[in-house]
Amino acid sequence: MKPRGLNSLFGRLAALVIVVLLLPHFVWYALVNVERSEMRSHYAVEETRFLIEAVEQHVASGSTEPLPWRLRTVPLAGPGVPSGRTPIVPNLRAFIAELTERLPAGTQIRMPEDAGKARDPLMWVLLPEQPNWIVMAVRPRAPPRPEGDRMLIWLIASFSAAVLFALFAAWRLQRPIRKLATAAARFGRGRDVPPVVEEGPQEFRMLTRRFNQMVADISRNESDRGIMLAGVAHDLKAPLSRLRLRAEMVDDEKQRNGFVRDVDSLTHIVDQFLVFAHDGADQSPLQSVNAHCLRYARNFHSAWPERAPLRLDLQARDDCELSAATLDRLLSNLIENAYQYGAPPVTISTGAVTEAALPGALPSRVAHEREDGAGPVITSGWFVAVSDEGNGIPEAELGSASRPFVRLDPARGGNAHCGLGLAIVERLAQRAGGQCVLSNGPAGGLRVELRFRAG
Incomplete structure (x- = not known):
């Protein structure tokens, strides 16, 4: 099974890399934006002060050249002079305060009542001992660039390139571990x-x-x-x-x-x-599990006519196949175990495995399998099972029933055996990429289900 999402090494490295790269990029962009905003405001103040000084020199020299469209002069008692009690527009407060510090002491700055609604509000400036108001349209900040914010574009480009390079490095870093995990699972x-x-x-x-x-x-x-x-x-x-x-x-x-x-x-x-x-x-050819079980049942009836006949419930698809020798060994051990330690009738069944199948069934040594990575629990695919109607195995002993040399004589008594029957079945199933699941039937008896992945 391939690891996916944040549970994999690559997923966690990728998430860590993205967070580590995104955080400094975001902080840097925020700091640069603040600094750039302050620089633009300072530039607007300097530009306004320069224009005021230029108008003052223009008036003092008695030049007859017209002023630019943004500038004009109005006599002290001229029309439209804003009241001294006119409040300063809130979004211009910092601009007015900085401009006041840059102009001579005693300078008056006024703005009309509708200044907050205008795109370029008019500002009235009266320098000390000057006969005229200087009126100009002000822009507290420089207008945005018409081609867009290039800094943001370059930031996104550099971040994307860094993430791609980091993801490639993370993939290269986790690849040896992934190969090693695959080899370990295969060896297991x-x-x-x-x-x-x-x-x-x-x-x-x-x-x-x-x-x-x-x-x-x-x-x-x-x-x-x-x-x-x-x-x-x-x-x-x-x-x-x-x-x-x-x-x-x-x-x-x-x-x-x-x-x-x-x-x-x-x-x-x-x-x-x-x-x-x-x-x-196992080098033997693959065979259909249904056909092999049917053939095995016929041979069993011929070899053991005195025993109760096997029951068949074959529901697996025709494409469910397993090596002939492995399947024959599995059936031989399970059926012999069922007749010797259980009670007839003995049933061979096949079918599809679903996640809800056999609620309460205990995968044989599943905790050990999950710990050593020998294979995940199979919840989809197909199965072949052998069940009897004997006394079954106590629930507390299901987990150890397939361990080598473990005898369960009180529950499945008998002689002349070494406790390897279910251990052989489990080892053969695992070698074929399957899983051994033990459970007791509703009416009694042990059910051994061997699950395999489809395909």
């Missing part, structure tokens, strides 16, 4: 794992190197164990065959049957050890 399911390429920071390369070494060591140990078990099986098969032959020669029928039964039990235990320890990949 018993599949062959090629050496992972060492890349990324030094810590990631060291982790990958140690993982590769661990996989190589485990594979070598498994190979040695397989060779050893093959030798043990060869050494045990011959004495067991001789023991069975000698048992057949015993004259006492009761003793002969007991010897044969014990030899068969020992042979069965040896076979279970070999199946449990076998880690080789």
